[in-house]
Amino acid sequence: xxxRTSPRILVxxxxxxxxxxxxxxxxxxxxxxxxxxGRPTFVDLNDYPMPLYNGDLETAEGLPEMAVALxxxxxxxxxxxxxxxxxxxFITPLLKNTIDWLTRPHEGESGLALxxxxxxxxxxxxxxxxxxxxxxxxxxxxxxxxxxxVLPDQxxxxxxSDAFGEDGRLASxxxxxxxDAICRRxxxxxxxxxxx
Numbered sequence: 600x601x602x603r604t605s606p607r608i609l610v611x612x613x614x615x616x617x618x619x620x621x622x623x624x625x626x627x628x629x630x631x632x633x634x635x636x637g638r639p640t641f642v643d644l645n646d647y648p649m650p651l652y653n654g655d656l657e658t659a660e661g662l663p664e665m666a667v668a669l670x671x672x673x674x675x676x677x678x679x680x681x682x683x684x685x686x687x688x689f690i691t692p693l694l695k696n697t698i699d700w701l702t703r704p705h706e707g708e709s710g711l712a713l714x715x716x717x718x719x720x721x722x723x724x725x726x727x728x729x730x731x732x733x734x735x736x737x738x739x740x741x742x743x744x745x746x747x748x749v750l751p752d753q754x755x756x757x758x759x760s761d762a763f764g765e766d767g768r769l770a771s772x773x774x775x776x777x778x779d780a781i782c783r784r785x786x787x788x789x790x791x792x793x794x795x
Contacts, residue, residue, distance in 0.1 A: 602621070607630050608678040608788035610637045613694025613738075615645055620724035621682035621731075623767060624778075627723065628680050631782040637789070638679070642672060644697055649727060652699040665701040668732035673701065673789075678789045679719035679747065685734035690741070702745055715746040718792065720785045722754040722778065724762065730755030750788070752781045 610629045612621035632639040647665040650656060662670075684691050691695060702710035721738050723731030732755040739749045754777045756762045756769070764770045769778065 604793075605636060605638045605749045606678055606786060606793055607676040608637045608680055608785065608789070610639050610641045610680040611644055612682040612684070613644070613691045613697075613748050614682075614684045617645075619684065619717050620726070620756070620763070621684045621722075623763055624681040624724045624754075624756065625680065627718075627767075627769065628682070628778060628782055631779055632680065632756055632786060635779070635783050636663055636787045637678070637773060637786040638780070640672070640676065642669070643776055644693055645783055646649040647697070649696060649700050652696055652703075657703060662700065662703060662705050666703070667787075669697070669706065670701055670705060677717065677793050678785055679717055680785065681719060681721050681738060681741075681742075683723050683731065683738040684727050685723060685729075685731035688733045690737050692769060694738070695741070698741060698789045707772055711745055714742075717747045718750070718785065718789055719747050720750045720752065720781050722756075722781065724756035724759040726758065728757050728760070730757035746752070750781065752777075752784055754778055 609623050612625040614621045629639045647669045651664045692747040723735050725731035742749050769775045
């Protein structure tokens with residue numbers, strides 16, 4: 600494949616925990632995206648710490664340095680793969696705050712322009728019985744609000760403490776197959792949109 604037809608996909612989890620199930624899922628997705636013809640980049644949001652969004656802080660100091668840095672990374676990618684944990688039936692404060700900063704205007708450019716035309720896939724893992732599916736509905740809504748098209752396919756891994764094997768892989772064939780299908784569709788749809 601040429602560089603043009605190997606879409607760049609930014610992958611991250613909305614969790615700060617080092618042992619997060621969603622970070623595991625995001626890293627697995629990164630491996631599968633690459634194997635299926637994409638050019639994924641996994642980032643840990645811990646490497647891009649940002650203060651809680653505050654309009655007064657933005658007026659006084661502009662965008663935080665790490666928000667500007669992550670904007671630059673995102674600008675180099677056509678697609679997104681987000682692993683969204685669920686806190687009290689909602690997306691995490693980290694994920695919401697990161698997106699809030701990234702959508703702010705910067706150097707005369709609308710923050711929303713950074714997201715327009717992007718294609719995304721969303722997955723989740725949770726120790727509970729629903730697998731974080733409520734957070735998936737909400738991250739879909741948020742991404743749609745800022746101009747991102749989200750694939751209808753999704754994966755919610757329930758009882759995540761038992762869902763990963765000792766090798767870090769998903770233990771269930773059904774989960775592995777579903778993750779592969781999502782990654783394949785994201786790569787292929789991005790190739791159709793951005794390929795020659």
